[in-house]
Amino acid sequence: MRVVMFGYQTWGHRTLRALLDSDHDVVTVVTHPRSEHAYEKIWSDSVADLAAAHGVPVVIRDRPDDEELVGLLEKAEPDIIVANNWRTWIPPRVYSLPRHGTLNIHDSLLPKYAGFSPLIWALLNGEPEVGVTAHMMNEELDAGDIVVQRAVPVGPADTATDLFHKTVDLIAPVTIGALDRIAAGETEFTPQDRSQASFFHKRAEEDIRIDWDWPAEDLHRLIRAQSAPYPAAFTFHKGRRLEILAAFVSRGRYGGTPGRVFYREGDGVVIVAGADARRGRNHGLALTRVRTEEGRECPAAEYFTTMGGYLTSRP
The missing domain is CATH 3.10.25.10 (Formyl transferase, C-terminal domain)
Incomplete structure (x- = not known):
């Protein structure tokens, strides 16, 4: 499939690496400019640099809602958009543009811990496991049907850094596993139980x-x-x-x-x-x-x- 990738920091970098190593064709990458926010300077592998090193066109945006970007996406003719750690709202005319829509990769076991810093919040709350979810994007943040989800246990001495390393290794198999299902023609996935949903804000001082x-x-x-x-x-x-x-x-x-x-x-x-x-x-x-x-x-x-x-x- 022809793929446009939206992503940022190490999560986006791992997603792009998985796509580049797959049989899919990455035709455009959209990423954020570098940030001085304390949490955004951590795990900051450059999506833009990886894309450029492989000859993939790169677009840098804070928000993906301008006419120029929409025109570039239409010209790229993607079959699907894959997003991971995109930090602002993606409007319906963008996420629904490809024929297969948009697949979002989120580092929590949705429907719990939608939003920001899910590993830290999950550890704070004593959750027994964390994980990564690939779901189809819809009008509500992190709420679409689940395509693939994988979990890892939280050990009694695990730190958020330990959990980052455990879950970042799930990105490639979750992303490619989900794309394989979609490429095979599957369209019916698992709806989220919205009664179990929780949404968390960015971490701050x-x-x-x-x-x-x-x-x-x-x-x-x-x-x-x-x-x-x-x-x-x-x-x-x-x-x-x-x-x-x-x-x-x-x-x-x-x-x-x-x-x-x-x-x-x-x-x-x-x-x-x-x-x-x-x-x-x-x-x-x-x-x-x-x-x-x-x-x-x-x-x-x-x-x-x-x-x-x-x-x-x-x-």
Whole structure:
């Protein structure tokens, strides 16, 4: 099939690589300009560079809704559009232009976790598995019929970075498997159960601020979700920003006020956690590695020379 590819960052790069390695003919690539957004500078393999290296025409757009682009797409005469990590709305006159429509590749197990940063949100929520879905695009974001979906388990120590590497390897088989079904003439796919749908916004600074009213288990997942190269979860100690790089849920249960720097357990320093911590039934979050606002990274046991005082959400 003649394919136009819409994509951006490493997700789009892996999709384009899979298409170039397949029997399909990539006739045009549409991608975004480079961005300075913190999350868009991560996993930023260039779709434009890969396309140019293979002699594929490249169009760069923030939004795919201008007359010039529509004219270029009509001239390319694609059988299908394949999209992955396209960051803005694709209008109906574009996604319905090819005879087979548009296949979108999304890094979640739809209908759950439509929208942005699905791996991070899924890890935060303690999901047992994550994955990649190929679905037909329609007027509602990430809501079309599912063509192929594959899942991988979330391990107890997995970080968002681990999950990225697990799921990015699914892009090629999911994409090509879906195209094979479409090329074979299949048109009936699996409708999404919209009663199970959820839609998440982009991650931002406020989303990585630690709230010590959260249970320790949730805070542990937040820290794993914000693993390098993502921005680290942070708190404040004596009015100064402190990033938490590694931690574990304490074995012991600790009572008191959330945020209290309380006790050494193993190689960690336990912080009291949970809105109901005063009852003494909660595990704490044992910090093992931190980074100061000056950029100094060290073991938490070295940073906290004495117990006492509080970690806070604000200076």
